[in-house]
Amino acid sequence: MKKINISHSRIFKYAILFLAFLSFQKESKGQEYAIGADLSFLKSAEDRGFQFRENNVVKPGLQIFRDHGYNWIRLRLFHTPTELPNNLEYTVALAKSAKAMGYKLLLDFHYSDTWADPAKQFLPKAWEGKSH
Numbered sequence: 001m002k003k004i005n006i007s008h009s010r011i012f013k014y015a016i017l018f019l020a021f022l023s024f025q026k027e028s029k030g031q032e033y034a035i036g037a038d039l040s041f042l043k044s045a046e047d048r049g050f051q052f053r054e055n056n057v058v059k060p061g062l063q064i065f066r067d068h069g070y071n072w073i074r075l076r077l078f079h080t081p082t083e084l085p086n087n088l089e090y091t092v093a094l095a096k097s098a099k100a101m102g103y104k105l106l107l108d109f110h111y112s113d114t115w116a117d118p119a120k121q122f123l124p125k126a127w128e129g130k131s132h
Contacts, residue, residue: 036072036106037065043094044085066101073098074106079124080113 042061046052052061065073075098077091078084095105112122 032071034072034104035070036074036104037070038074038076038108039065039094039098040074040076040086040091040108043090043097047085062098062101062103066103071102072104072106074108076108076110078110078113080126082113084114086110 039061046061051058052064053059054064054067059067062073075091075095076086077088078086081087091107095107098105110116111124113124114122116122
C-alpha cells in the first residue's frame with residue numbers, strides 16, 4: 001500500500017478553505033411549486049354575504065385556500081365592466097388582501113368589458129371610435 005504524505009498545515013489550509021466555502025453557501029430550499037386558483041370572484045361572493053366554511057367554521061375564502069397550500073391566485077381585470085365586479089378598484093383591493101397573506105399574483109387583463117377569449121373579443125366601450 002502506498003503511503004500519502006500530506007502535511008498537517010496543508011490539511012489545515014484545505015479545511016479552512018472548505019469551511020469558508022460552506023459559510024458562503026446560501027441555505028438551499030426545495031423548489032416552490034405554484035399552487036393556485038382563479039379567485040377573481042371570491043371577494044364579490046363574500047361582499048354579497050356568502051360564507052365559506054371549513055370544518056363548519058366560517059373563514060375568509062383567501063384564508064381557506066392559503067391554509068391548504070395555495071400560494072398563487074389569478075385575478076381577472078376587465079376594462080370597464082358593467083355586469084362583472086372585476087374593475088380596477090375591486091381587483092386592486094383583492095390583490096392587496098392576497099399580497100398581505102403572502103400570495104403571488106397572476107393578473108389576467110381582459111381588454112374587454114365582459115368575457116373575452118381567443119374566439120371572441122369585444123372592444124371596450126371606451127375604445128369605440130378610437131383609431132388604435
